[in-house]
Amino acid sequence: MTDTTIIRLHGRRVWDSRGRPTVEAEVTLAGGASGRAIAPAGASTGSGEALDLRDGGSSFGGLDVHQALAAINHDIAAALIGMNAGDQGAIDARLVALDGTPQRRRLGGNAIVATSMAVLHAAAAAAGQPLWRHLAGSGPVRMPLPEVQIFGGGAHAARRVDVQDFMIMCPAAASFSEALEWTAEVYRAAGARMKQAGKLQGVADEGGYWPAFDSNEQALDTLVLAIADTGLRPGTDAGISLDIAASEFGREGRYTLALDRRTLDTEQMIAMLGGWLDHYPILSIEDPLAEDDAHGFAQFTATYGRRCQIIGDDLLVTNADRVAAAAASASANAVLVKPNQAGTVSEAHAALLAGKRAGFGTIVSARSGESEDVTIAHLAVGWDAGQLKVGSFARSERMAKWNEVLRIEESLGKSARFSGWSALPFQPQARSAGSASQAVKELTP
Numbered sequence: 001m002t003d004t005t006i007i008r009l010h011g012r013r014v015w016d017s018r019g020r021p022t023v024e025a026e027v028t029l030a031g032g033a034s035g036r037a038i039a040p041a042g043a044s045t046g047s048g049e050a051l052d053l054r055d056g057g058s059s060f061g062g063l064d065v066h067q068a069l070a071a072i073n074h075d076i077a078a079a080l081i082g083m084n085a086g087d088q089g090a091i092d093a094r095l096v097a098l099d100g101t102p103q104r105r106r107l108g109g110n111a112i113v114a115t116s117m118a119v120l121h122a123a124a125a126a127a128g129q130p131l132w133r134h135l136a137g138s139g140p141v142r143m144p145l146p147e148v149q150i151f152g153g154g155a156h157a158a159r160r161v162d163v164q165d166f167m168i169m170c171p172a173a174a175s176f177s178e179a180l181e182w183t184a185e186v187y188r189a190a191g192a193r194m195k196q197a198g199k200l201q202g203v204a205d206e207g208g209y210w211p212a213f214d215s216n217e218q219a220l221d222t223l224v225l226a227i228a229d230t231g232l233r234p235g236t237d238a239g240i241s242l243d244i245a246a247s248e249f250g251r252e253g254r255y256t257l258a259l260d261r262r263t264l265d266t267e268q269m270i271a272m273l274g275g276w277l278d279h280y281p282i283l284s285i286e287d288p289l290a291e292d293d294a295h296g297f298a299q300f301t302a303t304y305g306r307r308c309q310i311i312g313d314d315l316l317v318t319n320a321d322r323v324a325a326a327a328a329s330a331s332a333n334a335v336l337v338k339p340n341q342a343g344t345v346s347e348a349h350a351a352l353l354a355g356k357r358a359g360f361g362t363i364v365s366a367r368s369g370e371s372e373d374v375t376i377a378h379l380a381v382g383w384d385a386g387q388l389k390v391g392s393f394a395r396s397e398r399m400a401k402w403n404e405v406l407r408i409e410e411s412l413g414k415s416a417r418f419s420g421w422s423a424l425p426f427q428p429q430a431r432s433a434g435s436a437s438q439a440v441k442e443l444t445p
């Protein structure tokens with residue numbers, strides 16, 4: 001291990017996958033090691049998450065990031081230079097104290113997360129280890145179950161369909177690489193079907209197809225048929241994972257579905273999703289209800305939590321206290337972990353650990369605005385999260401992460417273990433796949 005004293009911190013303006021400026025932080029240590037990281041950015045943000053500092057105010061202000069860069073190059077650099085990069089907890093505590101606001105309004109969530117992750121990279125480099133191994137120590141790790149988008153919707157595709165992410169999970173695969181291979185086959189089969197049906201309009205923000213479906217159910221039907229087209233068994237080999245992102249169209253117990261031109265109350269929303277669970281091989285649902293509908297979440301989880309993963313994203317905003325509260329009230333059984341939602345690496349890790357303590361599924365996740373930064377691939381493996389949600393094949397900022405996991409898997413050789421079904425917080429035999437073959441039969445002309 002070389003000298004891990006921080007001697008330089010530099011903030012740089014780079015660009016994200018939506019053509020928006022973002023922040024890269026680069027940390028140099030006395031022993032010569034360095035690390036850098038780029039802040040991602042969300043589009044369907046939870047109201048409780050850390051806010052990016054954009055010129056003129058928070059994420060909801062201007063577009064540019066000069067103020068966040070200035071925060072890195074002046075206040076943050078002054079505070080961190082001389083500190084030990086090997087003590088991530090102390091670095092992150094210093095960042096939190098220096099900002100002094102619950103949502104990182106002063107220095108910016110973007111400045112803070114880029115710095116926190118860059119320090120982590122520098123410490124791993126100084127130890128001469130890949131980041132995932134630096135995090136895991138000598139502990140066992142599993143390759144994560146990939147959650148890959150096939151169609152985009154909601155805020156990621158101009159609300160062309162209400163549901164934000166239609167994804168595939170292949171927990172029956174023997175390895176991460178096999179799961180990704182099966183998913184790629186489904187992706188191509190879905191694209192071919194959409195093209196044939198005149199429903200393909202392009203690529204959404206996370207690399208899934210930008211669809212021209214007439215209903216949310218048409219998207220689900222297409223997904224089931226695409227799985228079957230590849231020879232995989234829907235519900236057995238490959239299942240569906242949805243991010244409803246209901247906070248985007250629901251408030252105070254009223255949910256307005258643009259595609260169906262109707263407004264549902266909480267009970268009706270639960271009934272609609274329950275109908276989908278009964279009919280389609282769905283393994284996971286994220287944000288089925290809005291972030292202000294904790295009672296609805298609890299009701300949904302009480303009814304379906306034994307046969308489906310129910311993920312809190314906007315509800316939990318990668319916050320350990322919120323995860324503990326959700327466990328106590330049984331309002332979800334899984335937590336999405338987005339480092340920039342929390343602000344620092346340590347806070348994101350605390351949220352993941354709170355999830356593990358509660359027996360929750362834990363899913364490390366990208367944002368819809370991304371870059372070539374692959375930190376989350378290492379976090380998913382090094383923290384043994386079990387699951388990773390990134391986006392899809394048509395965009396290289398997504399594939400950078402998936403390909404990084406492939407490299408990690410290869411480096412482990414025969415000792416690489418795949419999380420598969422063990423990543424999900426319910427028994428496989430209880431999954432809602434009963435009607436999957438019936439659904440295919442009904443859909444096949």
Ligand SMILES: C=C(OP(=O)(O)O)C(=O)O
Pocket residue numbers: 041042043044045046155164243245313365366367368369
């Ligand atoms: C990745 C997501 O979206 P965004 O980054 O736009 O908040 C999500 O909602 O899970």
Ligand SMILES: [Mg+2]
Pocket residue numbers: 243245286287313314
């Ligand atoms: Mg989400």
